[in-house]
Amino acid sequence: MESANIQYLGEHLWAGQLGNCLVILSFVAALLASLSYFSAANCEVNSEGEISWRKIARLSFLVHAFSVFGMVGTLFIMLSQHYFEYEYIWHHSSKEMPMRYLASCFWEGQEGSFLLWTFWNAVLGLILMKGSKEWESPVLAIVSLVQVFLCSMLLGIFVLDYKIGSNPFTILLREYPDFKHLPFVQNANYLSKLDGKGLNPLLQNYWMVIHPPTLFLGFASTVVPFAFAIAGLWKKKYTEWQRPALPWTFFGIMVLGTGVLMGGAWAYEALSFGGFWAWDPVENASLVPWLAYVGAGHVMMIHKNKGQSLFATFFLSLIAFILVLYATFLTRSGILGDSSVHAFTDLGMSGQLLVYLFFFIIISIVLLAVNFRKLPKQAQEESIWSREFWMLIGALVLLISAFQISLTTSIPVINKIFGTHLAAPVEGKAFNHYHQWQIPFAILVLILIACSQFLKYKKTDPKEFKKNIFIPLGIALILAIAISFYYGWFSEGKTVFYAALLFACLFAIFANITYFFKILKGKFDHAGASIAHIGFGMILLGAMISTSRSEKISVNQKGDVEIYGKEYSNKENILLQQNDTAKMGDYFITYKGKRKVGVDVFYDVEYLKKDANGRFSETFILSPRIQLNQRMGNVPEPDTKHFFTKDIYTHITLADLENMGEQPPQITSGEYKEPHNNNISVGDTFFTNNGIVVLQKLNTAVDKEKLGIPKAQIAVGAMLKIFNVYGKIFDAMPVYYITDSVPNTIESKVDELGLKFSFWQVNPSTGKVDISVSEKASGKKDFIVMKAIIFPYINILWMGCIIMIIGTTLAIRHRLKRNN
């Protein structure tokens, strides 16, 4: 099909051309900035050469940064104006989508999220350009180099048949390989009828508006310590680079940590995982760099105070950034395939991503190897009674923890390299697998957090340490033992670990509270670290209690399947028919019915709780929903009732979507219940469970032959009309007749509604008749299969997040004050 000479109507080709120009400009400018910063860095500081190179470099970086901002702006305009002639816009947005999720459309695709990353790097680069003084040239040379690679991901050009990058501005829908042979391409006015495919319903959530930019700012920020560490090795200023890099590192730790937890909040609210963390490969890929990053920040603190662990500061700063690149490779190369729910699909850029990854790995290794012997060595060993010794141990535990998580997450990569067919553990098994490693690591880290605050750099008096640690240790031990007894954690080998983790969390929290009041005398200025550590302890405390004590209250007692082994005893789903009440935990729950609101079907589930006197003490309605999306598949989203001490999470596993409002559910089985008599006149109505019955008139002229009662003296038919809840109308006619003075009836059934009518009596004086109706006991009424989980004390986790953010902010502010 040739479409070259069709004049398409209503296309906005200027937007794509503008965007494409900006892509190329940003790439070239980044390359120029990198080269000229590189030349500037190779001149002597503040020499004439450096100043003139730097001038060009700054100009290039400004051009680069503003073209990136321009790209972001252009893409936003294209999305908000629904320019569906572009494949990216068509693919990720639609007209019916609420505008507040516009941002989510922006970064739903690979291209948009690369652009987001590039954007943050450009912002960070501008700030660094302004504030890095003598570090500007080498550091920005590295940042610009990273930008060259990132921009190349957006180029979308072919070099010798190999496609470099994917460009959201150049791919037109009518030229897209999947569509270019379709008939619509021949229609010059195709745009007038076109709507976009729309945003994945799971991403239509407010967390998805703020989680990706936060996470990507965190990812992007790892470039700062990386660039400073490389600059330090390159310019042989082995120690000086840390002073400017340190506040950035803690800023990044805070932002990345927040971003990861926001992802957890999204999963908790919008996904059907049944929790906030599922050890999904994509989650792991964002957690692993954070662990290394935290390690890097802490060894930099050691080095600042004691001048030790220099190699570790380099190693961890470099590896944090490289792990971000590795995470990018894992999630975007398509290698995770079906082992993850939310990895991106492959855009054929895995080769490019690998080049990117190995380029920076090789640079790091070469620079470290060349400089290794020149790094100043520490003179003596750390004392066992020093803070730095245990901080280093803590950083190493974090590194090992990161290693273990990456290893299991990398199973698809291992399969690729070694040709094996390993399958990573999923669901319950993933929990067991990761927890058996990560719980001991967490216990170690928490105990180190508790103790090392009371240790001084260099040398601590053991007596003083023991005196200080005694109170928090005592409180934590007593509380942990009491709670563990209450929960019955000492009875089983596996749950003893919970008791130990509980103790470690409490110990970390109370030790830091004690430190804050006793040593710091409640002064906030120096308390950033303590407060952040309290927050961290609370996050793990909330996570461990809500996970270990989570209770699936939707227990189904039917069917014993444990003969096949414990993992099959999955009884967490319960069936609820409309208006049936079931007891679930402390609650009586009733499925009240469904409502369709826009694209969502809400299933109202009423929860009632009886107190000791049998009165209902608590009632609320949860409305989990299923989002109907013909193009994307129907997606269930949970609903959660938040209490201060617990959350009740309710999630539809399966619901009947066939009968959506128009059709009543089919009734095919079940016995008729006891009939119910109605003494009525013509024109009266009475109710059944699923409809309204009207007695229209009495028919005395019934065809006796046809009814099989030729000998009847009297025969009267009651003409009934039944309106069901969906407004559909049914007819029924039970007949009353008398043969040989014996009154009798002919029943009339409405199978679809499960109703059976009989006509028993006519009272000529009042004109009233007796019509009885029986309904089927448990026909197939509308039903849902649902799951309900109680998460106790999950609020401790969210509170911990906020406290950790506050603490880290205080620490960064304090550090910046000192630096100036």
Next chain:
Amino acid sequence: MKKSHIIGIVLIAIAIGAIFASLGDASTYASFSTAQNHEGKEFHVVGKLDKSKDMIYQPEKDPNIFVFYMKDSDSTERKVTLHQAKPQDFEHTEQIVAIGKCVGNDFHASSVLMKCPSKYVDTKQQKI
């Protein structure tokens, strides 16, 4: 021996332990016939739903049992009993990974992973 050496050795030991444990915990992708030859051992079986045969789900009897027929990549067909609720939109799934073990001729899955064509990539052509 210096403290740092001891720490180094301990770390390497943990790392090696982690490697072996991770590989040990991993299950393997296999076909139904392999799973049947190792009855009782857990496998991941990749395959397609046989849409010509009925899926059985009777939530009023037991909402946590769902039976369907699946063809693996060697076209071997087995009855699969999933000990969970029927996943929403199961009939639209393109590829299934059933995780579980063989008991006799039947496969008992503790969970399934579905790959819905519609979830992230739309293969349906839009009518214009």
